[in-house]
Amino acid sequence: MLLYLLLAISLTNVNGQIDPAHCRYPLGMEDGRIKNDDITASSQWYETTGPQYARLNREEGDGAWCPAGQLQPSDVQYLQLDLRQLIFLTVVATQGRYARNSGNEFARKYRLEYSRDGHRWISWRNRFGSEILMANINTYDSVVRDLHPPIITRFLRLIPVTDAVHTVCMRVELFGCAWQDGLTAYSSPEGQTMMAPGYPITPLNDSTYDGALERRKLSGGLGQLTDGVIGQDDFVQRRQDRLWPGYDYVGWRNDSLGPGYVEMEFQFDRQRNFTSMKVHSNNMFSRGVKIFTSVSCVFKLHIISEWEAEPVEFHTVLDDRNPSARYVTVPLKHRSATALCCRFYFADTWMMFSEISFQSATNVLPTQRPPVLTPPSYELNSKVPQTTQKTEDRTTPKPSKTGSPEEGSTSILIGCLVTIILLLVVIIFLILWCQYVCKVLEKAPRRILEEEVTVRLSSSSDTIILQTPPVPPRVSLDPPYERIFLLDPQYQDPTALRNKLPELSQSAAASACSGGYAEPDVTLCTPHQCFQSSVPHYAETDIISLQGVTGSNMYAVPALTVDSLTRKDISVAEFPRERLLFREKLGEGQFGEVHLCEAEGLAEFLGEGAPLPEQDGRPVLVAVKQLRADATSNARNDFLKEIKIMSRLNNPNIIQLLCVCVSSDPLCMVTEYMENGDLNMFLSQREIESTLTHANNIPSVSIADMLHMSVQISSGMKYLASLNFVHRDLATRNCLLDRHLTIKISDFGMSRNLYSSDYYRIQGRAVLPIRWMAWESILLGKFTTASDVWAFGVTLWEIFTLCKEQPYSLLSDEQVIENTGEFFRNQGRQIFLSAPPLCPSSLFELMMRCWSRDIADRPTFHRLYQALLTFAPHS
Known part of the structure; x- marks a missing residue:
């Protein structure tokens, strides 16, 4: 397991839709996900040195694959792997035949051939045109070679190369991720x-x-x-x-x-x-x-x-x-x-x-082999050591087999130089930031202060690192351009901004420039800005923010509520982590990861009355939030608080905490995950029910179905509002769906690759669903039950457009922010989402009330629930 535990520094490089620096997952030679039938060879010495024994760190049979006879320099013997799907291959690791200290055969060099269709074979060459990869110098060390360039392939051949007559044997592991582009x-x-x-x-x-x-x-x-x-x-x-x-x-x-x-x-x-x-x-x-x-x-x-x-x-x-x-x-x-x-x-x-x-x-997804989530000593979804792109490969010997003194000295020197450079960059950045933080403005429409927007919004979420392996792409309309940051000297004067936004209080503007970023002083705000303290169901001010493993907590909770919860002795069942089988990584944050897993025997473990979907003999899908071993003590405490908070949530329309794995590291919480996935994907793949859809067997939903979904979401949010919980990311991507169209509200959308375009990134510091956010959340950093009501109106709009496009799809991110400024100014120039063709006019009027400029004019979730029941009485 040494190979997986040697994690190095990730590359600080900007990459494309698939990132070679992070696409480094073991493909299954060692853990058996690559089956024996998919491993073949041109020849073998004995049955006990057949290709099925070419598994890294395994000592089965006689310890490795060995081709027949001694290898001549002109011989072409190969080990062939069928990966069963297209793979973005980034790393190859090899060993020789150790065989419990009785073997002494290994390959010093090898080359690769690959094929995407099984017919046309291509010889891999590095960026200098060389086909040769240096391999082992002994029988036991794992040697890791990065492939520059990486390979997109289904079939791979490893061909040992020798300069003289030798007996060679090999054990291998491959690293990469699924090539979802196709x-x-x-x-x-x-x-x-x-x-x-x-x-x-x-x-x-x-x-x-x-x-x-x-x-x-x-x-x-x-x-x-x-x-x-x-x-x-x-x-x-x-x-x-x-x-x-x-x-x-x-x-x-x-x-x-x-x-x-x-x-x-x-x-x-x-x-x-x-x-x-x-x-x-x-x-x-x-x-x-x-x-x-x-x-x-x-x-x-x-x-x-x-x-x-x-x-x-x-x-x-x-x-x-x-x-x-x-x-x-x-x-x-x-x-x-x-x-x-x-x-x-x-x-x-x-x-x-x-x-x-x-x-x-696609209608048919490639088969994925689920590796097992392992005990704490084996890091989950572990990756091979990262290597810099400057070098073509790297050897990772055991600690007792150290390299030459010159190599060690060079590594130490490079590490020191990199550290010094990074410190200098940080110091320069801090100096420039302190000097110009109040002077540099971003040219966004209506020229909103970049610092104000950045800090106000980043307070609600930590940066999300979206990791591979990716999940199937979403059927949606992505915005035409990624976020671009522009600077315009015309708007480098904070007083000019205050003239543009006349209602912004002086204290709020001053706090934006001072770097304090405190909430606006409501004693100095205008009547349009002040939140009505007479509305008790809104959780308005004293909001704490738990870190959460994906970069944000599922709910923002008033501090008083958290204190009362953490004092209670809440018992959550401890589930054996070895029964969790990995299916895919949903996402990753600063301190942890979210995995989609199968839980073996979960129904029997939880007993009768467990909130699990009907199984019909199929395994139970669950979402597993896992805290990293290197997480800070504060993150660890927040993680435990999140468990206690979620253990108190008990509503048929809220995702429920099922069990935990906290007896040892890494800490994990196991929540529901329904087999039909999220509501956005479900609706985007369907049409409105009609005689045509019935005649042609086209997946469809009825108006009654959509109303039933809306009632359930409002019911779940009514429950959260009764506890003064603020969700902050309500959208169809965060509503999970079972086969009976039962909705459960979750928080996985932010950490999933296929919804990354729904979130607005501010120079890598904040990740925000601005198209669903109320104007006061964007401009003032104010997250309340009333801002959840705004997001609920957008969610209703998504449902009745069958999620065929993003909200404000014709507006860029900057124009969406400009539009929030129009809501702030309240001069009649704000743009609303248009009425969906399928939506009854009275229901659209309800949506418009959710988007009222003044918080007091927005309906409560209780009133929304009652109103929606009149549209869908069967709910």
Whole structure:
């Protein structure tokens, strides 16, 4: 287990939709998820040295796979693995045959061949063009080799290489994660070389492409556009971990391509329903580089069919002010296809891409082998040691087998230099922050102070680190652009902002500039700002914030309530952690992780009356929140408080704490997770019930079903409000659903990859669902039951649009924030969500009341529940 316990520092690198620095999960050689039938070899010496014994750290049979006879330099013997699905492979680890100190055979070198279809085999080469990977120098040490570039494959062959006649044996483990894009090949014109006066020669070719190059066209392979590493803003600047300037980009010159566009074709593993395409594009306009002005995509439903006539077109908004590279999201309108052909039209002399990824859904998901959640001595979902991208590989010997003194000295020196540089960067940042925190404003619409928005919102949530393996992409309409930060000297005066927002009290504005970030002084606020203390059901001020393992607590709770809860001796059943089988990682925060697991024997463990869905012989799905071993003492205390709080929640429409694993580290809490997933995914895959849906067996829901769902959500929120609990992230993604359309409110949406576009990131410091948040939560950091009512209105809107698009989908994140400023000013210019076509007018009026500017005008959850019952009396 030493290999999994040696966790090194993660790379501080910005990556694409899949991150090679974090996509480092064991694929199952050691723990048996890769079955014996999926491990074959060209030959074997004996039955006891067959390919099934090539498992890292295992001593079964005679201890390893050994090919027949002694290996000659010209021999090609291989160990072949079928991974059963496309995998983004980042790391290979090898050992020799130790066989309890009786073996002395190992491979000193090896090379790799891979295939995505089982027919065409490709030889892997590193970024310098070498095929050879250095392996073992003894029989017992695990040697870890990072693959630069990574491999996207289903089949893999490890081929030992020798310079003389030797007997070789191998044990292996592979590391990576599922390739959810399903992209198996793309074709494009060959990248070109930029030669501009005053700048270095910059090759912009696809140097790691593994397909064919004929007549200056690439076809049939994958390369740098799918390696997970995005390019810098300044593509000419050389980075230490790059081979040459512009290495991360593939680029084309406009005048060398006659039609004025770049045509690319994308092939996929199966028919998919496409939501969007994300293209990371350079925009250094000072050097003649811009994002594309428009794109037109046509679709092919089957491999042998013709291209469909109707294209999907998308026009970008060109940016001549911010030279930052950015992702451009192209909506694909849920078109189904096995192949796409897209034409990207030039906006300037050059067009440069570094990553292209797709969000899509399939009817059949790849089979995933569930590893077992292990005891505390074996870190959950552990990863291989991280390595810097500057080096191609790394050996991790046992502590007793140390390397040379020179290697140790070099490592210590590098570590010291990195530490000194980081300290200097922190000091410089603090100095600049102290000097300019009150002067630098972000150019957002209506010029809201960046510091005010950042701090007010970051107080409600910690930064979320979304980890692989990813979950199936959501069927949704993503916003066209990622968050871009602009600075405009015109708005660098705080007094100018106060003129823009005349109702903002002087104390509140002063607190934003002073760095204190205290709540506004209600004694000085205007009548429109003051919250009515005569409304007792609102939890308004004394709100504490538990850390929570995913970066935020499920509920914000008044401090008095927490104190009373923590004093009670609440007993929660301790569940044997070895009965938890890992299915997928839902997300990760600063101090912990959330896993989707199967719980063996949970129904029998909890006994009669347990809040579990009907099993029908299937395993119970649960969500497991786990605290990291390196979490702070405060985080540990908050985690225990969260357990005590959740143990008191008992409502049929609230996710329930089932049991815990706290007798030893890591601390875990086990909550419900229903088999039909979340309400957003459920509704987005359905149409409104009609004779057409019945005749064609199309999944559908009725108006009555949607009203029934709305009543249940209001019931759950009514219960939370009665306890003065504030959810802060109510949305359909946080409502879980069982087969009987029973809703349970949860808090997993923030930590899941497929909903990352629903959250607004402020320079990596805050993650906020601004499209669901009330204006006072965004501008003043005020989270109350009334702000939950606002979010409930947006959730109703989602339900009656069948979650086919995001709220305010036509507005950018900055425009959404501008709109909250209009609510604040209350001058009649605010934009409301439009009435869904399926929504009764009286129900839409109820939504509009939820979005009232003044808190006192919003209905309580009790009144909402009563009102919705009149629409859905059967509930």
